[in-house]
Amino acid sequence: MKAVFLRTGVLLLAASLAGCATGGGRAGDSGGADVTRFHLGQPIARGQIAIEAIDPADAGSLEFRAHAASVERELVRLGWNVVGTVGQSEQVASINVEQGSREALRRRSPVSIGIGGGTGGGYGGGVGVGGGVSFGVGGKKGGEIVGTQLEVRIKRRSDGTVFWEGRASIEAPASSPEAQAGVAVEKLSEALFRDFPGESGRTIRLK
Numbered sequence: 364m365k366a367v368f369l370r371t372g373v374l375l376l377a378a379s380l381a382g383c384a385t386g387g388g389r390a391g392d393s394g395g396a397d398v399t400r401f402h403l404g405q406p407i408a409r410g411q412i413a414i415e416a417i418d419p420a421d422a423g424s425l426e427f428r429a430h431a432a433s434v435e436r437e438l439v440r441l442g443w444n445v446v447g448t449v450g451q452s453e454q455v456a457s458i459n460v461e462q463g464s465r466e467a468l469r470r471r472s473p474v475s476i477g478i479g480g481g482t483g484g485g486y487g488g489g490v491g492v493g494g495g496v497s498f499g500v501g502g503k504k505g506g507e508i509v510g511t512q513l514e515v516r517i518k519r520r521s522d523g524t525v526f527w528e529g530r531a532s533i534e535a536p537a538s539s540p541e542a543q544a545g546v547a548v549e550k551l552s553e554a555l556f557r558d559f560p561g562e563s564g565r566t567i568r569l570k
Contacts, residue, residue, distance in 0.1 A: 395568045396554040400529035400561040407517075407527060407560060409442035411452040417459040417514070426544065430460050433549045434515060437556040453521060459514045462544050464507050464537060507537040511547035515555060531555040 414431040416422040434456060435445045446452050512532040518525040531551040535541035541550065554569045 509542035
């Protein structure tokens with residue numbers, strides 16, 4: 364199973380690099396969101412679903428509840444019935460948000476995805492953002508840039524199988540409304556679930 368994760372992570376990294384080259388803009392310009400999605404290419408049944416944090420330490424925070432609300436709106440729009448009782452629904456949408464500041468986006472961390480494989484339950488098991496999100500402080504060339512990344516995994520609770528996963532990221536000047544986590548995550552949620560389930564394995568730039 365580890366080999367599957369590694370192969371998929373390498374494939375997504377390659378897709379991310381291709382998207383950077385062909386996405387129609389440089390990091391931090393135009394407020395566009397870079398979106399990458401993976402799925403099995405099969406119909407995805409809608410039913411009851413709970414939204415949980417990939418990191419259990421984030422579950423009770425006000426920030427998590429605000430981010431979960433943005434994801435919930437998109438899931439409801441797509442036909443899911445979002446329930447608030449943790450541990451009861453068969454489907455789970457696990458979410459994680461990373462934010463930091465830097466002058467320009469030079470590298471993207473690969474996402475290691477377990478599509479079609481068990482993740483060991485819990486909040487994502489052994490799959491996640493490889494190395495985290497690295498942002499540096501802006502300098503003389505244009506000032507501070509804030510980057511925000513949203514990751515969502517939809518899986519079956521019974522066996523931990525991830526059947527859809529995506530990542531969306533955006534950069535904005537520190538003075539822009541989109542530098543605020545709540546505003547950024549709302550936009551990223553809309554972009555991530557646009558044309559659901561999306562084209563698998565390709566990074567695209569969405570305005």
